[in-house]
Every structure is written in C-alpha cells, then in structure tokens.
Amino acid sequence: MTFRQLGHFDVIVMGAGSAGATAAIAAARTGSNVLVIDRLPFAGGTSTAVLDTFYGFYTPGENAKKIVGGIPDDVVSGLSGYGSMIERPNTYGAGTGVTYNPEHLKVVWESLLQKSGAKILLHALLQEVTVKDGQVRELVLATRAGSCKVTADFFIDATGDADLSHFAGFGYEKAGDIAPAQTLTTTFKMVNVNAAERKKIDKNRLHELMQEATEAGYALPRREGSDHITPVANTTATVMTRLDSVRKNAKGELESVLDDPFFLTESEIAGRAQATEYARFLVDKVPGYENSSLYGFSTLIGVRETRRVYGDYRVEKDDVLKARQFDDQVALCGAPIEDHHSGDGTNWVYLPEGSAVGIPLRSLIVKDSINTMVIGRCFSATHDAHASIRSMAQCMAMGVAAGVSASVAIKSKEEVRSIKFSKIREELVKTGAVLEI
Structure with missing residues (x-):
C-alpha cells in the first residue's frame, strides 16, 4: 500500500x-x-x-x-x-x-x-x-x-x-x-415555539406530562430530560432521548458501541426515531409547542x-x-x-x-x-x-x-x-x- x-x-x-x-x-x-x-x-x-x-x-x-x-x-x-x-x-x-x-x-x-x-x-x-x-x-x-x-x-x-x-x-x-456506563442521547431542535406559553409549566410538570403520555401510548423511554431556549428566536433545544451504550453480545459478553460497528449504527438510527417520538409528544402535549416543528437532529448521537x-x-x-x-x-x-x-x-x-x-x-x-x-x-x-x-x-x-x-x-x-x-x-x-x- x-x-x-x-x-x-x-x-x-x-x-x-x-x-x-x-x-x-x-x-x-x-x-x-x-x-x-x-x-x-x-x-x-x-x-x-x-x-x-x-x-x-x-x-x-x-x-x-x-x-x-x-x-x-x-x-x-x-x-x-x-x-x-x-x-x-x-x-x-x-x-x-x-x-x-x-x-x-x-x-x-x-x-x-x-x-x-x-x-x-x-x-x-x-x-x-x-x-x-x-x-x-x-x-x-x-x-x-x-x-x-x-x-x-x-x-x-x-x-x-x-x-x-x-x-x-x-x-x-x-x-x-x-x-454502569452512561447512556447515549440524540438531541434535537424545535422551531416556531411560543416561549411565553412554554414558560407556564416547570420541569416537574413537563416530566408529569411525559409520564401521562407514556401511559397513553407514547414511546418515551425516559420520563425526564429538558428543553431550553436558544439564541435563535422561537427555537428550543432538547436533551430527552436515552439509549444504552453497552449491551451483552451473543456470547454473553459486555460490549460497547465501540466494540461492534453495527451497535453504533443501530444506536444512531434508534436515536433519531426516539427523538421523533419526543417531538410528537411536545407538539401534542406541551404548552407552547402546539404549532412547532421538529427542525434538526444532532449530527451525531451524543456519547458520554x-x-x-x-x-x-x-x-x-x-x-x-x-x-x-x-x-x-x-x-x-x-x-x-x-x-x-x-x-x-x-x-x-x-x-x-x-x-x-x-x-x-x-x-x-x-x-x-x-x-x-x-x-x-x-x-x-x-x-x-x-x-x-x-x-x-x-x-x-x-x-x-x-x-x-x-x-x-x-x-x-x-x-x-x-x-x-x-x-x-x-x-x-x-x-x-x-x-x-
């Protein structure tokens, strides 16, 4: 070579x-x-x-x-x-x-x-x-x-x-x-958010809404997390999704996303799917998000x-x-x-x-x-x-x-x-x- x-x-x-x-x-x-x-x-x-x-x-x-x-x-x-x-x-x-x-x-x-x-x-x-x-x-x-x-x-x-x-x-x-290894997170942004309306509930109420939505059939594996304002008007960023960064392989051995390239690939795909469901939850259930839209995923899944x-x-x-x-x-x-x-x-x-x-x-x-x-x-x-x-x-x-x-x-x-x-x-x-x- x-x-x-x-x-x-x-x-x-x-x-x-x-x-x-x-x-x-x-x-x-x-x-x-x-x-x-x-x-x-x-x-x-x-x-x-x-x-x-x-x-x-x-x-x-x-x-x-x-x-x-x-x-x-x-x-x-x-x-x-x-x-x-x-x-x-x-x-x-x-x-x-x-x-x-x-x-x-x-x-x-x-x-x-x-x-x-x-x-x-x-x-x-x-x-x-x-x-x-x-x-x-x-x-x-x-x-x-x-x-x-x-x-x-x-x-x-x-x-x-x-x-x-x-x-x-x-x-x-x-x-x-x-x-235990820390988990992975795909972050995402929402646009056309009414910040004044969003301020009417605190993080505890947001987490309650996540729990209620989960019980109603939304696939939200993490009933916590956060959203916050950004320097871009009417845009919020989130840290909500959660995926495991380690798993056991067919031999029962612990492997991380660095050990199996398919594991990291699967995590990237699953992270975006999970983020899409959280965005649906925000639009349907959270004040201020009624007319908002999912705008972008993180370029990479977040690895801690x-x-x-x-x-x-x-x-x-x-x-x-x-x-x-x-x-x-x-x-x-x-x-x-x-x-x-x-x-x-x-x-x-x-x-x-x-x-x-x-x-x-x-x-x-x-x-x-x-x-x-x-x-x-x-x-x-x-x-x-x-x-x-x-x-x-x-x-x-x-x-x-x-x-x-x-x-x-x-x-x-x-x-x-x-x-x-x-x-x-x-x-x-x-x-x-x-x-x-």
Missing part, C-alpha cells in the same frame, strides 16, 4: 473537539508547530455536532465564581461577536450555562485555530498508531485522498473515545466494566462515556465531592456528578456550594507513554469523577493545560512528568487560566 506523507510536527492533537481544539490553540500560541486532526468535517466535536451549551465556567449556587478563563473566554467572545450566545441559569444545579448557535461556534473554533497558526486536517480517521518504548512515533490516517502517515514529537489524545490510546495499546478502563485512559493519577469520587486541591492542578471543576444511567432518572451529587475540585496535571499524562497526554472525556478518572469533570468548560481547560505542557516539554526536551511544575504553571497563568478557587 502507498502512503502519502503529511510531514512532521512538534505536536499532533488527535480530535478537534472542545478539548482538542483548545489544546491545539494553546500549543500553537506558545510556539509549537501543531497539527490538529478530526474525523468530522468541522471543528468542535460534541460542542458543534451534538450540544449547544457550555457548562462548567462557574461554580453552582447563588454566589457563583468564574473558574475557567483565558482561551475558553476567547471562544465565548467569538460567539458574542455574532450575537450568538446567551447565559442561562441551570435548573439542575450545574451552574450558569453559556448557550450558543452551534453553526457560529464551528466558525469560531476554526477561526481561532487558523489565527493561532495550527494546521487543521478534517475528514481524517485514525487507523493505526506506531509506538516504540512508550513513545508514539507515527499515525496512519484514512482520508478521502487515501491512507496517510504523519509523525510528531508529542501527541495529545483528544478523541473522546481514547482512540489514539486504544490503537497505541495504552491501558484504559472501558465504560461498563466496573461501574466509553474509554477512560489510565494516567499518572486517577481522579476519584472523593476528590470531587471533597473539592480536593492538588499541588499540580491545571484546571478547576465545580460541576456536580451527573450520571445518566440506564432507565429512568439521573443521579446528581453536588460539591459544597462555591467550591471546585482541582484537576491535576498527572491525570492528563498517559501512564504508559512518555510523549502522550489525554484530555476531554477520556482523561484519567473513575466513573463518578468523570461524570462531573467531563463538562465542556473543563474539557477546554484541560486542553489549554495539555497544549501548554506539550510546548514546554518540547522546548525543554523533557518528558512532561519530569518538568518542574512551576514552569508549566507560569505559562498557564499567562494564558488567563484559573488555577485556584
């Missing part, structure tokens, strides 16, 4: 979602030659393909504190420039959310990446990873132009599903192996949890609930543990009001590698801790930390784990990152 050579870079970021795009921007701004790669035709990952709200910028509670800043603020400023974002209080206690138009966010992400000097490669699927003595050397990518190879000194796994670490043979915990890579440190449930601080923390998180389990209900467990847990640099360093970091929803954490820290603002903050750390490592010609933390901290503070509560 003939491979096209794409060249050599200081840093390759695999995945251009909230974590990966921010990592690429941070690394490029601090002087590295960066390539960021994604399988989608646009940057942003889940932030542009599935959701429309950033959570995690603030601590929950009445006296909210801003705990994420710097490059993530540039993202919000870009959205504000389009008149395309609103701050929205969250009724589940996760703190103020920044709701945006995902189409504008695509442009914002790509503009920030281009201005930083990072090179962008879209429509590229990771196929193979070459590793020697814990050092990632080369990636093989499938593109519309054929198979390609690319090399770098440093790699950042921001794939969400830990694809780079998986193909490299690095250790990870598969969701569902120990604790698949693989969590083993890092030099693993953030645990007690760390989160006790709002533990670390000597090497590179970001903060005040979001509650939000566990979307199979069946009805979502488990919410909150941090003390006004507090935040630190995210240690060690949880972003892949234990089995000397030149790889992991960020976003596949970083090193237990199931419960992950259910808090996977919020998109935290993914962005992790991205800044990884991008800056990679650049410092390249300049000093050291492994990240060997660098004096004060060097990394100093560079992070320059970006505007918030490191202390």
Whole structure:
C-alpha cells in the first residue's frame, strides 16, 4: 500500500473537539508547530455536532465564581461577536450555562485555530498508531485522498473515545466494566415555539406530562430530560432521548458501541426515531409547542462515556465531592456528578456550594507513554469523577493545560512528568487560566 506523507510536527492533537481544539490553540500560541486532526468535517466535536451549551465556567449556587478563563473566554467572545450566545441559569444545579448557535461556534473554533497558526486536517480517521518504548512515533490516517502517515514529537489524545490510546495499546478502563456506563442521547431542535406559553409549566410538570403520555401510548423511554431556549428566536433545544451504550453480545459478553460497528449504527438510527417520538409528544402535549416543528437532529448521537485512559493519577469520587486541591492542578471543576444511567432518572451529587475540585496535571499524562497526554472525556478518572469533570468548560481547560505542557516539554526536551511544575504553571497563568478557587 502507498502512503502519502503529511510531514512532521512538534505536536499532533488527535480530535478537534472542545478539548482538542483548545489544546491545539494553546500549543500553537506558545510556539509549537501543531497539527490538529478530526474525523468530522468541522471543528468542535460534541460542542458543534451534538450540544449547544457550555457548562462548567462557574461554580453552582447563588454566589457563583468564574473558574475557567483565558482561551475558553476567547471562544465565548467569538460567539458574542455574532450575537450568538446567551447565559442561562441551570435548573439542575450545574451552574450558569453559556448557550450558543452551534453553526457560529464551528466558525469560531476554526477561526481561532487558523489565527493561532495550527494546521487543521478534517475528514481524517485514525487507523493505526506506531509506538516504540512508550513513545508514539507515527499515525496512519484514512482520508478521502487515501491512507496517510504523519509523525510528531508529542501527541495529545483528544478523541473522546481514547482512540489514539486504544490503537497505541495504552491501558484504559472501558465504560461498563466496573461501574454502569452512561447512556447515549440524540438531541434535537424545535422551531416556531411560543416561549411565553412554554414558560407556564416547570420541569416537574413537563416530566408529569411525559409520564401521562407514556401511559397513553407514547414511546418515551425516559420520563425526564429538558428543553431550553436558544439564541435563535422561537427555537428550543432538547436533551430527552436515552439509549444504552453497552449491551451483552451473543456470547454473553459486555460490549460497547465501540466494540461492534453495527451497535453504533443501530444506536444512531434508534436515536433519531426516539427523538421523533419526543417531538410528537411536545407538539401534542406541551404548552407552547402546539404549532412547532421538529427542525434538526444532532449530527451525531451524543456519547458520554466509553474509554477512560489510565494516567499518572486517577481522579476519584472523593476528590470531587471533597473539592480536593492538588499541588499540580491545571484546571478547576465545580460541576456536580451527573450520571445518566440506564432507565429512568439521573443521579446528581453536588460539591459544597462555591467550591471546585482541582484537576491535576498527572491525570492528563498517559501512564504508559512518555510523549502522550489525554484530555476531554477520556482523561484519567473513575466513573463518578468523570461524570462531573467531563463538562465542556473543563474539557477546554484541560486542553489549554495539555497544549501548554506539550510546548514546554518540547522546548525543554523533557518528558512532561519530569518538568518542574512551576514552569508549566507560569505559562498557564499567562494564558488567563484559573488555577485556584
């Protein structure tokens, strides 16, 4: 087979979602030659393909504190420039959310990446990873132009599903192996909604209507969930559907949507069918939706949890609930543990009001590698801790930390784990990152 050579870079970021795009921007701004790669035709990952709200910028509670800043603020400023974002209080206690138009966010992400000097490669699927003595050397990518190879000194796994670490043979915990895996959600939008009428009922009444509709024959597997206003007039977005992300195969073995390609395909199809039924329910039963229409599904089904890579440190449930601080923390998180389990209900467990847990640099360093970091929803954490820290603002903050750390490592010609933390901290503070509560 003939491979096209794409060249050599200081840093390759695999995945251009909230974590990966921010990592690429941070690394490029601090002087590295960066390539960021994604399988989608646009940057942003889940932030542009599935959701429309950033959570995690603030601590929950009445006296909210801003705990994420710097490059993530540039993202919000870009959205504000389009008149395309609103701050929205969250009724589940996760703190103020920044709701945006995902189409504008695509442009914002790509503009920030281009201005930083990072090179962008879209429509590229990771196929193979070459590793020697814990050092990632080369990636093989499938593109519309054929198979390609690319090399770098440093790699950042921001794939969400830990694809780079998986193909490299690095250790990870598969969701569902120990604790129940979080579920999947296809989001959707409704247009021509009468917002004033919709405001007349609260979330509890919405959930009662879902239960009543289910008893009347509507196929609503989840009798909860939410809808919310957006920056686009008379348009709402929803998080209502629920599908299992793991199942037992014919041999009785547990498999996830990453183990069987037909499972993921079936989930995408079932998610859209489920969303269509929820839209029918909204039109038929919920005030304000009488003249509304289903307008669009998420580009992808929303995946909360698949693989969590083993890092030099693993953030645990007690760390989160006790709002533990670390000597090497590179970001903060005040979001509650939000566990979307199979069946009805979502488990919410909150941090003390006004507090935040630190995210240690060690949880972003892949234990089995000397030149790889992991960020976003596949970083090193237990199931419960992950259910808090996977919020998109935290993914962005992790991205800044990884991008800056990679650049410092390249300049000093050291492994990240060997660098004096004060060097990394100093560079992070320059970006505007918030490191202390």
